[in-house]
Amino acid sequence: xxAGAGPGGMASATPLEPPPAETAAVxxxxxxxxxGGGLAGSTTAGMHRIxxxxxxxxxxxxxxxxxxxxxxxxxxxxxTRIRIEGHCxxxxxxxxxxxLGERRAKTAFQYLxxxxxxxxxxxxxxxxxxxxxxxxxxxxxxxxxRRAEFVEILQ
Amino acid sequence: MRRGPLLxxxxxxxxxxxxxxLIDINAxxxxxxxxxxxxxxxxxxEVGSTHVLIAEILRHDLGTAGLFEVLDPKGYLExxxxxxxxxxxxxxxxxxxxxxxxxxxxxxxxxxxxIAVELRAYDVFRRTQIFGxxxxxxxxEGRQIAHLFANALLEEFTGSAGPYGTRxxxxxxxxxxxxxxxxxxxxxNPRRVTKSGSLSLNPAWSRNGRYLYYTxxxxxxxxxxxxxxxxxxxxxxxxxxxxxxxxxDSPDGKELLVTLSKDGNPEIYRMDKSTRALERxxxxxxxxxxxxxxxxxxxxxxxSDRAGNPHLFVMNRDGSGVRRVTHSGSHNGxxxxxxxxxxxxxxxxxxxxxxxxxxxxxxxxxxxxxxFGSRDTLDPSWSPDGRFLAVSSTREGKSxxxxxxxxxxxxxxxxxxxxxxVQPAWSPRAP
Numbered sequence: 143x144x145a146g147a148g149p150g151g152m153a154s155a156t157p158l159e160p161p162p163a164e165t166a167a168v169x170x171x172x173x174x175x176x177x178g179g180g181l182a183g184s185t186t187a188g189m190h191r192i193x194x195x196x197x198x199x200x201x202x203x204x205x206x207x208x209x210x211x212x213x214x215x216x217x218x219x220x221x222t223r224i225r226i227e228g229h230c231x232x233x234x235x236x237x238x239x240x241x242l243g244e245r246r247a248k249t250a251f252q253y254l255x256x257x258x259x260x261x262x263x264x265x266x267x268x269x270x271x272x273x274x275x276x277x278x279x280x281x282x283x284x285x286x287x288r289r290a291e292f293v294e295i296l297q
Numbered sequence: 298m299r300r301g302p303l304l305x306x307x308x309x310x311x312x313x314x315x316x317x318x319l320i321d322i323n324a325x326x327x328x329x330x331x332x333x334x335x336x337x338x339x340x341x342x343e344v345g346s347t348h349v350l351i352a353e354i355l356r357h358d359l360g361t362a363g364l365f366e367v368l369d370p371k372g373y374l375e376x377x378x379x380x381x382x383x384x385x386x387x388x389x390x391x392x393x394x395x396x397x398x399x400x401x402x403x404x405x406x407x408x409x410x411x412i413a414v415e416l417r418a419y420d421v422f423r424r425t426q427i428f429g430x431x432x433x434x435x436x437x438e439g440r441q442i443a444h445l446f447a448n449a450l451l452e453e454f455t456g457s458a459g460p461y462g463t464r465x466x467x468x469x470x471x472x473x474x475x476x477x478x479x480x481x482x483x484x485x486n487p488r489r490v491t492k493s494g495s496l497s498l499n500p501a502w503s504r505n506g507r508y509l510y511y512t513x514x515x516x517x518x519x520x521x522x523x524x525x526x527x528x529x530x531x532x533x534x535x536x537x538x539x540x541x542x543x544x545x546d547s548p549d550g551k552e553l554l555v556t557l558s559k560d561g562n563p564e565i566y567r568m569d570k571s572t573r574a575l576e577r578x579x580x581x582x583x584x585x586x587x588x589x590x591x592x593x594x595x596x597x598x599x600x601s602d603r604a605g606n607p608h609l610f611v612m613n614r615d616g617s618g619v620r621r622v623t624h625s626g627s628h629n630g631x632x633x634x635x636x637x638x639x640x641x642x643x644x645x646x647x648x649x650x651x652x653x654x655x656x657x658x659x660x661x662x663x664x665x666x667x668x669f670g671s672r673d674t675l676d677p678s679w680s681p682d683g684r685f686l687a688v689s690s691t692r693e694g695k696s697x698x699x700x701x702x703x704x705x706x707x708x709x710x711x712x713x714x715x716x717x718x719v720q721p722a723w724s725p726r727a728p
Contacts, residue, residue, distance in 0.1 A: 235607070236720060237556060237630070238600055240563075241540065241558070241586050267517070272496055
C-alpha cells in the first residue's frame with residue numbers, strides 16, 4: 143500500500159457506516175513507486191543553483207548571470223530535461239513557503255524560457271522549507287537554503 | 298481516541314441530591330479546588346496495575362485543566378482497600394484533614410472478559426457524591442476510561458467537556474524524509490503512521506477523526522492524499538499540476554478546502570466531496586494559502602500576501618466579503634480557528650524576528666501574544682474543546698510538539714525526546 147502500516151499495528155474497529163464520500167470518488171494511491179521517491183535533488187554538474195534574498199522571488203544580478211550559464215549548458219546538451227526546484231529557508235510558515243518556493247522556481251523557469259530554452263524541457267516543483275541544503279539555524283544557513291536547484295530528469 | 302468494542306458507560310446515581318456545580322467560571326478569578334485522587338479499590342479477581350494507572354492518568358489530566366490543585370498522593374492517609382465502599386459515602390473527615398475539597402475515587406473489578414470500573418466524584422465539604430460513572434471495557438482500556446471520566450468531570454464543573462484522550466498528528470523527521478506520526482495529547486503512544494520513504498507533510502483531520510489529509514511527494518510532486526487510520530488505505534485526493542495542499546474538512550464533513558496552484562499561482566478552492574466539483578474562492582496574483590473553516594462553517598480564515606507580505610484574511614465560504622485581520626508584523630501565517638469561535642490562533646514574529654504564537658478575534662481588533670522567549674514557537678492547533686493549543690517549538694533544542702493551556706505558560710512536550718517534530722494537528726473528539 144502507498145502508506146505503510148505504523149509499528150505495532152492497530153486493532154481496527156469494524157466500520158459502522160458505508161464507505162464515506164471521502165473515499166468514494168477519489169483514486170486509490172499507488173504503491174510507493176520507488177523507495178525515497180520524491181526527495182529533492184541537487185543541481186546537476188555543469189549547472190549551478192541560484193539564491194534569493196529573504197522573502198523575495200526576484201532574481202539578483204548574480205542569479206541572472208548563473209541562469210545565463212545554465213542556459214548555455216542546456217543549449218549544449220539538447221536532450222537534457224530539468225526539474226527546477228524552488229526552496230525557502232525556515233523563516234516562514236509551512237503553506238506560504240510552499241507557495242514562495244514555487245514562485246522562485248517559476249521565476250527561474252520564465253527567465254530560462256526568455257533566454258530561448260524550450261519550456262517543454264523544464265518542469266517546476268516547490269519544496270517550500272522542507273528540504274534545507276544547510277540544516278543550521280543561522281543567517282548563513284538560511285541564505286544557502288533560499289535557492290532554486292536545476293536537476294536533470296533521468297528518463 | 299479508540300473505544301474497545303466492549304466499552305459501555307452508565308451513570309451512577311448520587312447517594313443524595315447532587316451538589317450544584319462548584320466552580321463559577323464567570324467569577325473574576327478562579328481559585329483552584331484541592332483535588333485528591335487515590336488509587337482505585339481492586340476487586341478480588343483484579344490483578345495488574347489498572348487501579349494505579351487510572352488514578353495516575355486522572356491526576357495528570359485534571360492537573361492540566363487549570364481548575365484543580367492535585368494533592369500529592371504521598372499525603373493521603375486512607376488505604377483504598379479498607380475505605381468504605383459505595384453506596385456508603387466516603388470518609389469525609391479523613392479527607393478534610395488531608396486538605397481535599399474534591400475527591401475522586403473508584404474501583405476496578407474483573408467482569409466478563411474485561412473490566413468494570415466505577416468512578417465517583419465527591420464534594421468533601423458538603424459530604425455528598427456529585428456524580429459517578431460505571432464503565433465496562435476490555436482490560437486494556439483503563440487509560441481511555443480515565444480520560445473519559447476526566448472529560449465528564451470537566452463538563453460537570455464547567456459545562457464544557459474536556460479533550461482528554463484525543464490525539465495529535467504531526468510530522469517527524471525521518472532521515473532525509475518526513476513522515477506522519479500520532480501521539481496521545483498526554484504524550485502516550487507515539488507512533489508513525491506513514492512509511493512513504495518520501496516527504497509527507499501538513500496533516501489535517503477529517504471531522505470524524507478517522508482520516509488524515511496530507512501532502513506527499515510520493516509521486517515526485519506535492520499531491521494531496523487521504524489516509525484511513527483504521528484500515529491504512531491511502532487515496533489520492535488531488536493531483537493537479539503544481540501544489541496540492543491543505544485538505545481542510547468542513548464542519549458538516551461534506552466539503553474540503555484545498556490550496557492548488559494549477560491556475561497559475563496558489564489559490565483556495567472549495568471541493569464538494571461527493572461530486573469532486575471545485576469552486577474557486579480566491580482569484581489574484583498573490584499567494585493565497587492555509588485556509589481554515591470557522592466552527593459554524595460560514596467563514597474561512599486564510600493567508601495571503603496580496604498586501605505585500607503574508608497576513609491573515611477572513612472571507613465568507615463563497616469567497617466574498619474578504620476582510621483583512623492582521624495589520625502588523627512581517628509574516629503572519631498558520632491560522633487555526635478555535636472551536637469556540639471567538640479566537641483565531643496564528644504564527645507571527647515578534648520584534649526580534651522570533652516566531653511566536655498569537656491569537657486575534659475574527660474581526661481583527663485585538664491581537665494577543667501567547668508565547669514568549671528567544672526560541673521559535675509556531676504552528677498552533679486547537680484542542681477540540683478550545684482550552685489547549687499544540688505548537689511546535691525549539692525551546693529545548695530540537696523542534697518538538699508542545700501542549701499548553703490558553704492562559705498558562707506551562708508547556709509540556711508530547712512528542713518523543715530526540716525526535717524532530719513539527720506541524721501539529723489536534724484530532725477531533727472520538728466519534
